[in-house]
Every structure is written in C-alpha cells, then in structure tokens.
Amino acid sequence: MRDTLIETLMPLGIALGAALIALLAVQLVHWMLLRLGRRSLLLTEVTNRAHRPIQWVVVLCTVYFSVQDTADGAKWRLAFLHVDRLVIIGAVAWLVASLLVVAEDAALARFRTDVPDNRTARRVHTQIVMIRRVTVAIVAVLAGAVMLMTFPQARILGTSVLASAGFAGIIAGLAAQSVLRNMFAGLQLAFSDAVRLGDVVIVEKEWGRVEEITLSYVVVHVWDDRRLILPTSYFTEKPFENWTRTEAALLGSVMFDVDWWLPVSEMREELRRALESTDLWDGRVSVLQVVEATGSAMQLRALVSAIDAPRLWDLRCFVREHMVCWLRDTHPAALPRMRAEMTSAMPLHSTLTGQTQTTDGDSRVFSHSIDGRARAEAFTGPEQ
Incomplete structure (x- = not known):
C-alpha cells in the first residue's frame, strides 16, 4: 500500500514541481517581452493575448512529459496522459485563435472608421470580422x-461515416439547408461589398445602421434604438436601400405647399441664408424649385445636402422649421388657402347689360352658311 502511494504521489510531485518551474519561466519571459514591447504596440498586444494560452500549453506539456517519464508503472498513467493530451489540444487551439485575432486586430487598426470618408475602412472591417469568425470556427472544428x-x-466510427458519406451528406444538406444558405450569404456579403458594418440601410421600411454581421444574421440598429435582426440571406434575396454604398454624403428634400402669391426668389434666398447659418449643411447643394402648380397652390421642393444620413435628417427638420416660421412671419398671405368664387346665375343668351346676343354666322357649325349646310347634309343626309 505504501509503495503504491509512493508510486502515485512521486510522479505527481515531480510533475507539479516541473509545472511551477515552467510557469515561472513563462512569467519571466512575459515580463521581458512587455519591457521590450513598450515601443511596439503589436508586440504588446501579442504578449497580452498569448500569455494565458501559452501558460496552459507550456505547463500541460511539462506535466505530460514528466508523467510519461516518471510514472512508467502507474495504472493511472495512460488515462492521465490521454486527458492531458486533450487539454493540450484545446490550449493549442486557444493559442492559435488568439494569434489570429491579434493579426486581425492589427489589420483593423490600419483602417480608421472615425473619418468622414470611411467607405473603404468599413468594407475592410466587415471582411476582417467575417474572416475572424470563420477562422475561429475552423480552429475549433x-x-x-x-x-x-x-x-x-x-x-x-470515422471509417463508417466515410463509407456512408454520400447518403449522410444528402440528409445533412436537406436538414441544414437554411443554415448553409445563411452561412454562404454571410460570406457573400463580406466579400461582395453589398453591405458593410456602419452602412445606413432601409430594410422592412425601417431606417438604421448595420451594427453587426455574422455568418447567420445581420443586426441593424434602428434610429429609435431598436435592433432589427435579419438572416443574412435576406440581403442576398430581397432588395434593400443602402444609403452609404459609395459615399456617406446624401441629398434630401423638403416639400412646401404655398399660395401663388409667394415670391419664390425671396424664399430661395432665405433658404440659402438658413443653410449657411448651420453646421449641418456641407455646402454642396442648395436648390429651391417649383415642382407642381395646381389650381389652389404651388408645391416647392427644397433640395439640401449633408455629409451623412443623421446630419441630413436633422438638416431637413431644421430647414422645414425655419422656412415655416419665415413664411408665417414675412409672407402670411402666401400660406396655403382654399378659394371659392360665388357668381349669380345668368341667362344663356344675355349679356352683362341684359341685352340679347345676336347670333352671327361664325357661331354655327351645321347651318346658316353654305359650308354649314354642306356639313349638315353630310351628317344628316339630303333634305327631303
């Protein structure tokens, strides 16, 4: 009994001592790399990200080789080494995934999205984020x-599965049809540049910004702080509006119904002054046009521009409020109104002075003149 206990505890003690030494060595190397990486952001990021998984890998490998060399006659040796191998595989996968994430973060840092013209940066961010998800999933699998x-x-079991791979592939394809469709749609979105992180889109009659793109769904942050979650296949199978597909700058319109008395030139000048007084306007477009003129009113369209969709919305609201106040204060007679004209009934053949009108020859089509009688005969036939 005593010998068995010694055979059990001694290898474990040696493995524990070796693990502590390995852990201390990893910690010393970590401190040295941090000191060397003070001027290198990439080295600091690699050191911090890989510190924990490297600790696990080094310690587990040390324990594995220690037990393998010192516990030859122990009954628990094979089971222990098998479990240790499994954990080592998981730790190595963790390390590889951490290094991939560091590489992807380094690539993301080269493209800033906090600048006005960030279309290329948002496209790269979308592709890198999608690659990160795919690579992490591949490493885990x-x-x-x-x-x-x-x-x-x-x-x-693997041999049996390979033997029946054809039938199993058909069954799996049918069962996971929607999952695979969304997965391929996610990859297509990442590399087709149809939609990117940060794009302003109109989906399901909702205005929002693309907040997250995964292999299976897309999260749209709606303007009122709701989250609209759509499958990635939605963006490959249904039409949607992308307001920032090529650039963030946009045009917007504001409609006004006014009376015909309004001097349009004065309103055009006032629109220009209003736009110049706000920082929401980007200085590109300031247009006021009469787009419709009906019997009761004119319809004017003010066309304005802004650097992005949120500023454009605020600018349209600002222009609408400013011009309504200007119309009310300076041209109240030009506000929309309804007109009605009251006239008295008059005899058909009476004039304004009450005299009966005489019928001249040019007022008739089918009689009184030679040509009129000829037309009458053509439509009614010859007189009997």
Whole structure:
C-alpha cells in the first residue's frame, strides 16, 4: 500500500514541481517581452493575448512529459496522459485563435472608421470580422476533430461515416439547408461589398445602421434604438436601400405647399441664408424649385445636402422649421388657402347689360352658311 502511494504521489510531485518551474519561466519571459514591447504596440498586444494560452500549453506539456517519464508503472498513467493530451489540444487551439485575432486586430487598426470618408475602412472591417469568425470556427472544428481522433473508437466510427458519406451528406444538406444558405450569404456579403458594418440601410421600411454581421444574421440598429435582426440571406434575396454604398454624403428634400402669391426668389434666398447659418449643411447643394402648380397652390421642393444620413435628417427638420416660421412671419398671405368664387346665375343668351346676343354666322357649325349646310347634309343626309 505504501509503495503504491509512493508510486502515485512521486510522479505527481515531480510533475507539479516541473509545472511551477515552467510557469515561472513563462512569467519571466512575459515580463521581458512587455519591457521590450513598450515601443511596439503589436508586440504588446501579442504578449497580452498569448500569455494565458501559452501558460496552459507550456505547463500541460511539462506535466505530460514528466508523467510519461516518471510514472512508467502507474495504472493511472495512460488515462492521465490521454486527458492531458486533450487539454493540450484545446490550449493549442486557444493559442492559435488568439494569434489570429491579434493579426486581425492589427489589420483593423490600419483602417480608421472615425473619418468622414470611411467607405473603404468599413468594407475592410466587415471582411476582417467575417474572416475572424470563420477562422475561429475552423480552429475549433479542427481541434474537436483532433480530440476525437485520439479515441480508438472514434477512428472506427470515422471509417463508417466515410463509407456512408454520400447518403449522410444528402440528409445533412436537406436538414441544414437554411443554415448553409445563411452561412454562404454571410460570406457573400463580406466579400461582395453589398453591405458593410456602419452602412445606413432601409430594410422592412425601417431606417438604421448595420451594427453587426455574422455568418447567420445581420443586426441593424434602428434610429429609435431598436435592433432589427435579419438572416443574412435576406440581403442576398430581397432588395434593400443602402444609403452609404459609395459615399456617406446624401441629398434630401423638403416639400412646401404655398399660395401663388409667394415670391419664390425671396424664399430661395432665405433658404440659402438658413443653410449657411448651420453646421449641418456641407455646402454642396442648395436648390429651391417649383415642382407642381395646381389650381389652389404651388408645391416647392427644397433640395439640401449633408455629409451623412443623421446630419441630413436633422438638416431637413431644421430647414422645414425655419422656412415655416419665415413664411408665417414675412409672407402670411402666401400660406396655403382654399378659394371659392360665388357668381349669380345668368341667362344663356344675355349679356352683362341684359341685352340679347345676336347670333352671327361664325357661331354655327351645321347651318346658316353654305359650308354649314354642306356639313349638315353630310351628317344628316339630303333634305327631303
């Protein structure tokens, strides 16, 4: 009993001591890299991201080799080493994923999205974020596959699965049709440049900004702080508006119904003064046109521009409020109104002075003149 206990505790003690030494060595290397990386943001990021997974990998590998060399006769040796291998595989996958994330963050840092013309940066951010999700998923799947291959039973199962791969592929394809469609749609969105992170879109009659793109769904941050979650296949199968597809600058219109008495030139000058008084206007477009003139009113359209959609919305509201106040204060007679004209009934053949009108020859079509009688005969036939 005593010998068995010694055989059990001694290898574990040696493995624990080796693990502590390895952990101390990793910590010293970590401190040295941080000191060396004070002037390198990339080295600091790699050191911080990879610190924990490297600790796990080094310690687990140290324990694995220590137990393998010192516990030859222990009954628990094979089971312990198998579990240790599984954890090592997971730690290595964690390390690889961390390094990939660091590389992707370094690529993202080169493209700033807090600048006015950020279309290219948003496209790159969308693609890199999608690549990050795909690579992390691939690393996780590969790590799981390697873990399964450490079991002899899994190898036999793998052979059986490969033998029936055709039938299983058909069943899986039918069962996961929508999932696969959304996954491929997500990859298509990332690399087709149809929609990017930060794009302003109109979907389902809602105005919002693309907040997140995954392999299965897209999150649209609606203007009133709601979140509209749509499958990625929606953006490949249905039409939608992308207000920032090529650039963020936009044009917007403000409509006015006014009376015909309004001097349009004065209103055009006032619109220009109003736009110059606000920082919402980008200075590109200031147009006022009469787009409709009906019997009761004129319809004017003010066309204005802004650097992005949120500023454009505020600018349109500002122009509408300012011009309404200007019309009310300076030209109240030009406000929309309804007109009605009252006239008295008059005899058909009476004049304004009450005299009966005489009928001259040019007032008739089918009689009184030679040509009129000829037309009458053509329509009614010859006189009997």
